[in-house]
Amino acid sequence: MxxxxxxxxxxxxxxxxxxxxMVKSRDYTLPxxxxxxxxxxxxxxxxxxxxxxxxxxxATPPTAPRAGSVPAIGNAVILGDPDAPVTIxxxxxxxxxxxxxxxxxxxxxxIDKYVKTGKVKFVYKDYAFLGxxxxxxxxxxxxxxxxxxxxEYHNALYREEQKDGLEHNGNLNRGLFLRFAKELxxxxxxxxxxVDTGKYKSAVEAENTEAVAYGVNGTPAFFVGSRFLSGxxxxxxxxxxxxxxxxx
Numbered sequence: 001m002x003x004x005x006x007x008x009x010x011x012x013x014x015x016x017x018x019x020x021x022m023v024k025s026r027d028y029t030l031p032x033x034x035x036x037x038x039x040x041x042x043x044x045x046x047x048x049x050x051x052x053x054x055x056x057x058x059a060t061p062p063t064a065p066r067a068g069s070v071p072a073i074g075n076a077v078i079l080g081d082p083d084a085p086v087t088i089x090x091x092x093x094x095x096x097x098x099x100x101x102x103x104x105x106x107x108x109x110x111i112d113k114y115v116k117t118g119k120v121k122f123v124y125k126d127y128a129f130l131g132x133x134x135x136x137x138x139x140x141x142x143x144x145x146x147x148x149x150x151x152e153y154h155n156a157l158y159r160e161e162q163k164d165g166l167e168h169n170g171n172l173n174r175g176l177f178l179r180f181a182k183e184l185x186x187x188x189x190x191x192x193x194x195v196d197t198g199k200y201k202s203a204v205e206a207e208n209t210e211a212v213a214y215g216v217n218g219t220p221a222f223f224v225g226s227r228f229l230s231g232x233x234x235x236x237x238x239x240x241x242x243x244x245x246x247x248x
Contacts, residue, residue: 071089079121080116080122083121084120090102090124093126094158095131103155114242134172142199225242225248
């Protein structure tokens with residue numbers, strides 16, 4: 001046989017072999033790529049669901065960050081019957097948009113169904129972490145409490161926050177604080193003196209420190225009995241926590 005024919009046959013066999021291997025490689029590569037893509041998609045779905053759980057809150061209310069321990073009411077003002085079996089403590093910031101959302105959407109439902117019926121008492125504490133305006137507003141609310149107007153003042157501040165839902169926009173200022181005092185029929189001189197002397201500056205700082213000690217790192221944050229809830233969650237999640245406490 002001609003050697004050139006032999007060489008040609010060898011080359012053709014090699015080319016045929018390479019083509020078969022390439023086909024096999026493609027055959028294996030395709031399923032592997034599908035498997036890898038499936039794993040990535042599954043991971044993305046799991047991650048997204050995890051984010052959804054964080055945003056929407058857990059279905060079962062978790063226990064407080066410090067197991068078996070919840071903040072004391074202390075000198076905080078109570079809304080409702082002081083002897084109500086369940087206590088809700090909110091840590092809030094008066095320029096926090098999510099606190100404003102809770103105030104507008106969820107708090108009224110809790111008050112109507114559980115506070116007014118004597119099952120829950122509601123307590124507000126400060127975690128004024130968003131800056132000087134937050135601290136000033138918290139001090140002003142405590143000054144209003146001196147004249148028995150804490151909750152009215154609390155409501156006025158959050159209604160103001162709801163107007164634009166923005167932080168650090170300069171709206172929480174001395175002029176606004178004094179206007180609210182006048183509109184609520186308070187002794188304006190007494191209120192102004194309280195605000196201007198920083199009477200409750202240390203009290204606000206103490207509540208900020210307390211909030212951090214109990215695991216609060218954002219607002220709004222809540223202790224519903226022994227259960228800790230974080231964020232402007234739907235009423236259903238608060239109701240689940242309240243019922244769990246009532247059924248103990």
